[in-house]
Amino acid sequence: MPLDLLLEAVIFGVLLGCFYAAVSMGLSVSFGLLDVPHVAHPAIMVFGAYCTFLLTRYGLDPIVTGVLLMPPFFLLGMAVYRFYYEAFEKRGGKEAGVRGIAFFFGLALVIEVGLILGFGVDQRMVEAAYIGNSLSIGDMRIPLRFLVAFGVALVLMSALMLYLSKTFTGRAIKAVAQDEPALRLMGANPVRIKQWAFGIATAVAALSGALLIIIGPVEPGLDRVYIGRTFSVVVLAGLGSMTGTLAAGLILGISESIVLMQFGASWAPAVSFGLLLIVLGFRPQGLFGR
Amino acid sequence: MRFWIAAGFALALAAAATVMLKNEYYFFAGYTVLMFVVLATAWNILGGYAGYVNFGTPAFFGLGAYSAAVLFKATAAPLALQLLLAATMSGLLGFAAGMLTLRLRGIFFAIATIALTVIMETLFINWRYAGGATGLQLLRPPPTVPFESYIKMLFVLMALLAVAAVAIARYIERSWIGRGLRAIRDSEEAAECSGVPTLRLKLFACTVSGALMGAAGATMPMYLSFIEPASTFNLNYAIGALASPMIGGTASYLGPVIGAILLSTIQQVVTVTISGEMNVMIVGVMLVVFVVAAPEGILGLFRKFVSSRKP
Amino acid sequence: MNPFLEIKQVSKSFGGFTALDSVSIAIASGERFGLIGPNGSGKTTLINCVSGSLRNDSGSIVFDGEDVSRLPAYQRTRRGIARSFQIPRPFASMSVLENLMVPLEYVAHRGLVVTKRTEAGAEEEAMQILRDIGLADKAATPSNRLSQVELRKLELARALAARPRLLISDEAMAGLSSNEISEVLEILFKLSATGITIVMIEHIMQAVMKFSQRVVCLDAGKIICEGAPDVIVANPDVQRAYLGA
Numbered sequence: 001m002p003l004d005l006l007l008e009a010v011i012f013g014v015l016l017g018c019f020y021a022a023v024s025m026g027l028s029v030s031f032g033l034l035d036v037p038h039v040a041h042p043a044i045m046v047f048g049a050y051c052t053f054l055l056t057r058y059g060l061d062p063i064v065t066g067v068l069l070m071p072p073f074f075l076l077g078m079a080v081y082r083f084y085y086e087a088f089e090k091r092g093g094k095e096a097g098v099r100g101i102a103f104f105f106g107l108a109l110v111i112e113v114g115l116i117l118g119f120g121v122d123q124r125m126v127e128a129a130y131i132g133n134s135l136s137i138g139d140m141r142i143p144l145r146f147l148v149a150f151g152v153a154l155v156l157m158s159a160l161m162l163y164l165s166k167t168f169t170g171r172a173i174k175a176v177a178q179d180e181p182a183l184r185l186m187g188a189n190p191v192r193i194k195q196w197a198f199g200i201a202t203a204v205a206a207l208s209g210a211l212l213i214i215i216g217p218v219e220p221g222l223d224r225v226y227i228g229r230t231f232s233v234v235v236l237a238g239l240g241s242m243t244g245t246l247a248a249g250l251i252l253g254i255s256e257s258i259v260l261m262q263f264g265a266s267w268a269p270a271v272s273f274g275l276l277l278i279v280l281g282f283r284p285q286g287l288f289g290r
Numbered sequence: 291m292r293f294w295i296a297a298g299f300a301l302a303l304a305a306a307a308t309v310m311l312k313n314e315y316y317f318f319a320g321y322t323v324l325m326f327v328v329l330a331t332a333w334n335i336l337g338g339y340a341g342y343v344n345f346g347t348p349a350f351f352g353l354g355a356y357s358a359a360v361l362f363k364a365t366a367a368p369l370a371l372q373l374l375l376a377a378t379m380s381g382l383l384g385f386a387a388g389m390l391t392l393r394l395r396g397i398f399f400a401i402a403t404i405a406l407t408v409i410m411e412t413l414f415i416n417w418r419y420a421g422g423a424t425g426l427q428l429l430r431p432p433p434t435v436p437f438e439s440y441i442k443m444l445f446v447l448m449a450l451l452a453v454a455a456v457a458i459a460r461y462i463e464r465s466w467i468g469r470g471l472r473a474i475r476d477s478e479e480a481a482e483c484s485g486v487p488t489l490r491l492k493l494f495a496c497t498v499s500g501a502l503m504g505a506a507g508a509t510m511p512m513y514l515s516f517i518e519p520a521s522t523f524n525l526n527y528a529i530g531a532l533a534s535p536m537i538g539g540t541a542s543y544l545g546p547v548i549g550a551i552l553l554s555t556i557q558q559v560v561t562v563t564i565s566g567e568m569n570v571m572i573v574g575v576m577l578v579v580f581v582v583a584a585p586e587g588i589l590g591l592f593r594k595f596v597s598s599r600k601p
Numbered sequence: 602m603n604p605f606l607e608i609k610q611v612s613k614s615f616g617g618f619t620a621l622d623s624v625s626i627a628i629a630s631g632e633r634f635g636l637i638g639p640n641g642s643g644k645t646t647l648i649n650c651v652s653g654s655l656r657n658d659s660g661s662i663v664f665d666g667e668d669v670s671r672l673p674a675y676q677r678t679r680r681g682i683a684r685s686f687q688i689p690r691p692f693a694s695m696s697v698l699e700n701l702m703v704p705l706e707y708v709a710h711r712g713l714v715v716t717k718r719t720e721a722g723a724e725e726e727a728m729q730i731l732r733d734i735g736l737a738d739k740a741a742t743p744s745n746r747l748s749q750v751e752l753r754k755l756e757l758a759r760a761l762a763a764r765p766r767l768l769i770s771d772e773a774m775a776g777l778s779s780n781e782i783s784e785v786l787e788i789l790f791k792l793s794a795t796g797i798t799i800v801m802i803e804h805i806m807q808a809v810m811k812f813s814q815r816v817v818c819l820d821a822g823k824i825i826c827e828g829a830p831d832v833i834v835a836n837p838d839v840q841r842a843y844l845g846a
Contacts, residue, residue, distance in 0.1 A: 037397040039345075087582045098475075099581045101343045101400055102536050106581065109529065109574035116567045224525075228408060231401045266423070270412035273405035280402055281390040466706045469695075473703045476692040483652055483686075485678040485707035485763055541694075 008140050009257040015142070015150045017253020019211060021246045022153035023226065024233035025160055026204035031231075032239040033177035034194050034201075036084060037101045042226035043108040044202060048073060048209020049218045050115055056126045063128075063152055066210025070203040077202025080107075081195045108223060115220035123217035131214060149211045156207055160200075161242045173197040177240055225269055232276035238286030247287060251275075293460060297453045304449040308442040317445040321513065323554040324448040325506050329527060330534035330546035331455045332502035336495045337532070338540030339468060341475030342396050346387075346403025347503055347531035348523040349410045350380040354504025355522050359511035360420055362428060369447065373508045380504020381497045388496035392489060411523040425518025428511050444509050455502050459543040462498070471495055503531070529570065530554075533577045539589030548588055603666065605630035605798055606651070606682075606767055611660035613646055620646040622822040623660065628767075628800065633793050635813030635830065636802045639842050642819040644802050645687060648769050652684045653677040664767070679708050683765030685756035687772045687802075691744035697755055698740040701727040704763040727762060734758045734788055750781045757788065768792065769800045774808055782808055810834065818842065 023045060030038045048069055055065040088100040125131075130144040164170040175183050176190045176197075183190055212218060233252055237244030256271045279286060307316070329347055336342050354376035361367050361375050383406070391402040415423045430440055437443035462468050470491050473481035482488045511517040530553060538549025553573060560569040584591055604627035613621040620643045628634050638644050649655040651662055653674030661670045669677050683704075692700050705723040731737040734754050739747065744755060753773050760768055770789065774782045786808055793799050803809045809816060810830040818826040818833055820842040826833055833839055 031397075037400070039401070097396055098337065098341050098343055098540075099536075099585055101397060102532065102581045103578060105343075105345065105532065106574050106577035109570060110578065113567050113571040113574060117571065224404075225408075227401075227404055232405075235398070235401075266415055267412060270409050273408045276405050277390065277402060277409070280394065280398055284394050284398065469699065469703055470707060472694055473692050476694050477690040479654055480686060480690040480692065480759075481703065482674040483654065483678055483684055484704035484759060485675050485711075486703060487673075487675045487707075489673070 004139065005261060006258070009261045010254055011140065011142065012146070013254030013257035014250060015146045015253070016215075016257060017250035018150045018153045018157075018246070019146075019215060019249075020229055020233055020253050021249025022156050022204075022211065023208040024230040024237075024245050024249055025157055025242065026201040026208060027230045027234050028237065028240065028242060028245045029160075029173070029201040029204070030198055032234050032237070032241070032245075033173060034081075034197055035177075036081070036089075036104075036198065037097070038104055038201075039101065039227060040104040040108040040111065041201070041205060042223035042230055043111040044073075044076075045205040045209045045212060045226065046218060046220065046223045047111055047115065048206040049213040049222075050119060050124065050209075051206070052210040052213050053119075053124045053126055053218070056128075061128055062126045062210050062214050063148070066152075066207040069206040069210065073206035074199040074203040076199075077205075078195045078199040080202070081198035085191060085194070112220050112223060119220070121219060121221075123219045124213070125217040126213050128214070145214050149215050152207070152211055156204065157242075157246060160204060163200075164242060169193070169196060173200075174240075225272075228269070228272040228276065232272045232279065235276055235284070236279045236286050238289030241286070241288035244286060244288035293457075297457065301449055301453060304446055308437065308446060314439065314441055317439075317441045319554075319558060321441065321445045321448050322558075323551060324445070324452045326530045326534060326550040326554050327452045327547050328448070328455045328506040329503055329531040330538070330550040331452075331459045331543065332499045332506065333531040334535040334540055334543070334546045335459055335462060335502075336492075336499040338535050338545070339463060339471040339475065340492055340495045342392065342492065342496070343400045343532070344403045344499070345400050345528055345532070346405075346407040348525065348527045349403065349406040350383060350500045350503035351507035351510075351527050352407075352410055352414070352519075352523040353383055354380045354507030355510040355517060356414055356420055357504065358508040359426055359428060359517045362511065363419075363426065366431070369509065369512065372512075373451075373505055376508035377501040377505040380507070381501030383504075384496040384498075384500020385493060387500075388493040392492045392496060407523055407528070411519050414519045414522075421518060423519060425516055426511075428515050428517065430512055430515055440512070444513055447509060451505055455505075456543055456547060458498065458502070459546075462495075463543055467491065467494070526570075529573055530557075533573050535587070537576055537580045537587055539587030541586065542589055545587050545589045552588070604628060604663075605632070605665060606800075607663040608647070608651065609661045609663060611647070611650055611657045611662065613643075613650055613655060613657050620822050621650070621657070624819070624822070624824055625660075626817055626824070626827075628798060630766075630798055631793070631796055632798055633812055633814045634798070634800045635809040635816035636800060636819065637804070637806075637809055637816060637833070637839075638819035641821075642842070643822040644819055645771060646822075647819070648684060648771055648800075648802065651677075652682055652769065675707070678704070678763050678765075679711075681764070681766035682769070683760040683763040683767070684769040685753075685760045685771055685773055687775070689752040689756045691747070691752060691755055691759075693743075693745040695744055696741050697731065697736055697744055697747070697758075698724065698727050700744050700755060700759055701730060701762040704759055708763045730758050730761050733791070734761070735784065750777055750784075753777065753785065754788075757785070761792070765797060767798045767800070769802070771802045772804065773801075774803060774805050786812060806834070 027041045030036050030041060051069055052062050052065045056062050088096045130148045133144045134141040135144055164174055172188055172193045176193045180190045233245060233248040236248035252272055252275060256268055259271050260268045333344055333347060337344055357376045357379040358372035361372050387406055391399045414420055420426060433440040433443045470486045473486055474488050474491060478488055534549030534553050535546040539545025556572060557569050560572060580587060606628040608624060608626040610623045610625050611621055612623050624647060636644055650657040653672060657670060661668050664682060702723060705727055710719055710723045731740055734757060736754050736758060757773060774785050782805060789799055801812055813830050816830050816833040817824055818839045825838045825842060826836045
């Protein structure tokens, strides 16, 4: 591949990869830190994208919409975790584990079909000043929406990482992932902390959904390809590592971009899943695993 | 013993139907229902007995279908050979997937099975000989004597396969293998310390499950006279294979059968009268409701009902 | 005298945390051996390395002359190492009797073709174990309906069903009343009399002192004292480890 094309692929990969990392951070918290088998996370994100679509029809900017959606999604996340906890995690054992996984599968299904029934299978998109225009750098034309998504993704990730390392609740969340009994001994209630964390993860999904529909049109089945992307990022990162998520997102973004350019779109979906299988097979603890 | 009598009776019924019923629709529907019985039963061997959830039924089903199709295209081999190759290929896939991921926790296996489906689909989209994205047309040979129509022959073949699958599941369930799998499901660490070779048993279950799913897919190319990736690796197979046992009951070989028949019937009715999407919605809601409120499925509810009636 | 179980300079770390630091212990055949130490000292980690639930990072585990360090847990069980779990892990979907059938079928009565006769033989052996341990009347009870002490007994019974030559009992008496502790102790004494080597991990000092011929005390992954029970109890390092400085 000629060098300038490779460079273009890498730049796109970085922009996209940052977006993938932001999208996966919610899963990094819910699955990586809290051990919830949340296969419905991408579906909730797509739901967020559709909510953004609805609200932008009233003239709001998509990113503003995404931020406005965060509080209600936060509450939704808390409710979902509470339900999951009462119905499955409390009971414990593999039986509950199987049912927990099946529950989230069913949930993802219901969300996806709900979206089809509500919006139809056609693609939906939003409009904004930065969608449709491109920035020219030398010979390259970078669509503005990628840059915007990249920027928001960076801010979102930094905010989340700061929250987890600097605030009391944030550190409690990391603590509950590592040593729940110790946390209990310190007087904190692990269930409420996990609930809060799941809420945050879902709020992140809301903003990610807004970014998703900014980057490109969405359709209800989009959650499936994002299951591959988010889980491969989270696993490659190493469960629970936020910095790892950023690195893994970039690796995925760049790999996908290069494969896309070299082999075409028919091979691109396999990249994330192939990466996932390789990591699971050879280094399941990921890059920065605990 | 009662099982074999019932199975023999069912097969006799199937054979009789081919002679007595004229409307071919019954056989198309019956073929589909029986296929889901096989898929659900196969799924349950790993999912219900051992506790490892497989989201990737389409990968095994599709690999079986394509193996049969490619073999037929290359050598015009008879159905029996196609079935054998399909089961073998998907069994190997099950073994390989297991080797790669069954050492890890259940959720990683589940995600890996989604990966398998996408990778399989991508492979076959890009394989020109197998038809690529547009698909492969296949010319059916005439049905073997004594069958007068091809679909009736496929129906009986699928009935045989369903009986075989249920018999295999029943054997595993009632044997020491089944007990070992249940021990793994209940507490894998304690099972390992009790002398159970957990990885080997899991690999066994995964291989058998995969092989049966491949066998279920083997006759699809001949059924449709056509094969193409999107419909072959369709999510509906994943949903049907998973939801049927979870709704019917995972503890016994009867659960997947009940669930498959129920869901297939719902599918036939709803898809025709309302829409395909509404069918998936109903299945999804039923799955969530059962998983939360009736974890032992329809069989479990039935058992509770029977024992509450006792004096 | 060749040691029956030899733990040679075993180390194990989790990320940055060192759970075991070059631990060496030699246990003789038929010995009654006690392992004590405060919470978090590495006792269960050590047991996990011996039984095979965990792989030690360095060092070796030699059982009856054979290096078993690289063997998966189920093969160590088949060679005669059995353990009970600190927090009982019954096979919750099975009855008490069935719980014992698992190790019986996978260790003692192993064979590809299981006939009605071999199954009956295994069941009889299971019932005998249950009688010895005092759970015979609960044979058909689902294991998720047992009381705490019954669960502890089931843990021991299940370990016994693997026909062990070395039995590791991991805090089998925690939270039991003194009557119940005596019950479990009696069972362990009976087992020792049949020649089984027993390693007891316990916090309950009277039990350890009464039972053990030799005791080792672990603290923060290292052995701080080894010897006869009365020597251990008097040792200032041991007292400091348990009570703080």
